[in-house]
Amino acid sequence: MIGEVPGGYGLTESRVAAYGYPEFFTRPPVLYQPTYPPLAPTKMIRRGLSELAPPWLDEERVSLLSRETMSKKQTLKNKEVYVKLIKDLYPTDGVKFDDDDGHYIVIPNSDLTPRYRIIKVLGQGTFGKVIQCYDRLKKDYCAIKVIRSIQKYRDASMIELRVLRTISENDPENLRKCIHMRDCFDYRNHICIVMGLLGMSVFDFLKNNSFIPFPLSHIQHFAYQLFTSVAFLHDLNLIHTDLKPENILLVHAGFRTVPYTKKLGVKVKRLLNNTEIRLIDFGSATFENEYHSSVVSTRHYRAPEIILGMGWSYPCDIWSIGCILIEFFTGEALFQTHDNLEHLSMMEIICGKLEPKFIRQSSKSAQKYFRHSGKLDYPNKDTSPSSRKFVKTMRSLKEIVPSTSPLKTHFLDLLTKIFIYDPNKRITAKEALSHPYFFTPVREDDI
Known part of the structure; x- marks a missing residue:
């Protein structure tokens, strides 16, 4: 849903057709209490396997252990995500922002809203493009997934946003190794999903x-x-x-x-x-x-x-x-x-x-x-x-x-x-x- 409150990769057209955007996002939320992967007891390491566990294991286990005391309150499965609409500061009449397929035309060193400066395209798929940008507010680099301006892809992106928000709200410290969404916005008819910049696949x-x-x-x-x-x-x-x-x-x-x-x-x-x-x-x-x-x-x-x-x-x-x-x-x-x-x-x-x-x-x-x-x-x-x-x-x-x-x-x-x-x-x-x-x-x- 497009509104004034801000908030992966890949889309499936079949899911868009099956859900139907308006009806899908009016379904009632489901309450659940997330649980977490069990920590292996130390004695398992000693059970004739070895006197020493892999060097990374202690760090991973301590990291997970620190989350076992996280809030016990029930969490709402996200029903919808509000996407803020960002308008151009100056008139853009006659300016072409999209190619014939609805992909955003990327111009290095141009602005994607006043906050983000475009560096280069990182990848392109059916859904749209992933662009490396410089975040002027955070003063670091990020990856922005720019969804095609075609309505079915915009609708499908709302499903992904809902999943990403559910993930980040249930793992605020990002200990579960899933990509986190920093922000999302609607700019020039493109849903944009902002994530941290990582290395190659x-x-x-x-x-x-x-x-x-x-x-x-x-x-x-x-x-x-x-x-x-x-x-x-x-x-x-x-x-x-x-x-x-x-x-x-x-x-x-x-x-x-x-x-x-x-x-x-x-x-x-x-x-x-x-x-x-x-x-x-x-x-x-x-x-x-x-x-x-x-x-x-x-x-x-x-x-x-x-x-x-x-x-x-x-x-x-x-x-x-x-x-x-x-x-x-x-x-x-x-x-x-x-x-x-x-x-x-x-x-x-x-x-x-x-x-x-x-x-x-x-x-x-x-x-x-x-x-x-x-x-x-x-x-x-x-x-x-x-x-x-x-x-x-x-x-x-x-x-x-x-x-x-x-x-x-x-x-x-x-x-x-x-x-x-x-x-x-x-x-x-x-x-x-x-x-x-x-x-x-x-x-x-x-x-």
């Missing part, structure tokens, strides 16, 4: 590093932070639905280089100096008790219950985290496919055969992926030779993550609990935070 770092896998110590810390963020979201009855490396930003992208000989043509690899991250892009986030579109998640990170049309909930985020962690470990996306049947066949090789009981729960339209015997209809007469060849290169989870050290053994065990087809049996984010994997130190030969 984890995916971009991986790409710039020749897709060399991350060190095991980095993966471990990334995983702990991801589960912390997702446990927090799930406590707020929120499902992110689009977890992927592109939506995980580094707080600091500084690195050092060391010699590397394991990849042809690559002589050095980059090692991050700081592994702190922030989760972004809440444009597709969904409250559990509200409308669920039939298909969510980027293909490579999509859970089997979504592909099979069974409906989805919190566990789909956990599956996505598993895919992300394997990508960090190997340097490559786990499920590189764009076809449902091929995707399911890859899952069977990596995670084991689909269970008959699980298959019977699939939607009517998804039954076409199975033969009368209940087995997956792959390969079939329409399967291309390239698909057959590619699927044959897949390895099982145990082959991808060999148990050659205590850390890898626990990592494999965690992944095994993630890649369970039945979402009701899949490990939760809270449960994952207490897994022995996070209390096992990295040996020098694990780096």
Whole structure:
């Protein structure tokens, strides 16, 4: 709602059409009491795993502990966000601010309201553009998501604003590693969402590093932070639905280089100096008790219950985290496919055969992926030779993550609990935070 009170990335058109902006924002608020991921007891660290926990763990646990005494009063799930309207100080008749697609025309060193000076475009998507700006009031840099001036995108941005406000109000100190909204406003018919300026995405770092896998110590810390963020979201009855490396930003992208000989043509690899991250892009986030579109998640990170049309909930985020962690470990996306049947066949090789009981729960339209015997209809007469060849290169989870050290053994065990087809049996984010994997130190030969 546009008003005089100020207050991620990515939008889904299906959600806009399904909600209908005016009706959606008149729904009554839901009262809830957020809870927080449990802190693992110290004795877990001593249970034959190690005398020393990972170096970052104490800091993360103390940080979370400081929030256990936070206010006990019930919190309103945000029903709407008021966006202040900012008008131009001088007449702008005849001035063109948008291109033909409704994107804001960015001119470096021009003003985006008197408060913000435009530096450069950081990225562009269906929703609009993300611009780096200088905040004259705070005297620092920020990132501003400028939504396209087309009404359906403006309406969709109100959904994202509602999610962002819910997140920030329930984690004012930003200990749960989710991006925070600083401000929002409506300027020249563009909804603008102001956020802190962070480093590059984890995916971009991986790409710039020749897709060399991350060190095991980095993966471990990334995983702990991801589960912390997702446990927090799930406590707020929120499902992110689009977890992927592109939506995980580094707080600091500084690195050092060391010699590397394991990849042809690559002589050095980059090692991050700081592994702190922030989760972004809440444009597709969904409250559990509200409308669920039939298909969510980027293909490579999509859970089997979504592909099979069974409906989805919190566990789909956990599956996505598993895919992300394997990508960090190997340097490559786990499920590189764009076809449902091929995707399911890859899952069977990596995670084991689909269970008959699980298959019977699939939607009517998804039954076409199975033969009368209940087995997956792959390969079939329409399967291309390239698909057959590619699927044959897949390895099982145990082959991808060999148990050659205590850390890898626990990592494999965690992944095994993630890649369970039945979402009701899949490990939760809270449960994952207490897994022995996070209390096992990295040996020098694990780096």
